[in-house]
Amino acid sequence: MPGQPIDPLQEEGTQRLVVLQLLRDDHDPKWTRVELEKELDDIDPDAIAIALQRLQEQGVVQADGEQLSASPCAWHLDALNFITI
């Protein structure tokens, strides 16, 4: 529910789901927030926004205006088959 404090474990789970979405092979590497929210429609948009902010701070997600993408680091680790749920 928007405005409610978010459980840290839930927050990490949301971050993981965001990363997995951004690394999807069947989608353009660039996503909009609207597309992400649509795909993760069972997650509160505020939680997605917080997750995106944290991931950007850590350099896992890159933002270019409205466009979001996984960092080259995340893509490379995925290419090395490191990334898991």
Place this chain on the structure above:
Amino acid sequence: MRAHEDAAHETALGQVIRERRINRGLSTRALAAAAGIGRRQLALIERGEGHLDYRALRALARALDMPAAVLLRDAEAQTLAHEIAQRAIVLHLLDEQHPRPWTRSELQRASPDIEPGLLAEALTQLAASGVAILDGEQIRASRSARCLDTLGMISI
């Protein structure tokens, strides 16, 4: 095959062709002429930047006097060796038992099966993709890689 896997394979194939050419004492001009392709095209192929279609691959293999399948097999093996080296380095850099930055010699000692040239190439690739940070002699995992590890998204 994903786009990045394609790129890695093309780079490996280019390296294999270059190694075979040098082993046979051929210049790029001589090999390009023997294979009937442009010298610039060959230079790009050797750097993994040029498009290598099946016809060009067969022509190069014939000029190098080896089956195209052998070139492909060797490129596969090289790609795999690079991936294994990179994976080993990443696991070392994320090792919580070794919280301080690594040095090249420490990494080399910790990975005795990886020959120094391959280790150096793997480090360069990891740095170029932002997985590793090279700071003089010090090497560490990037913040992004550490974050993914903290999230439990890095599997062995």
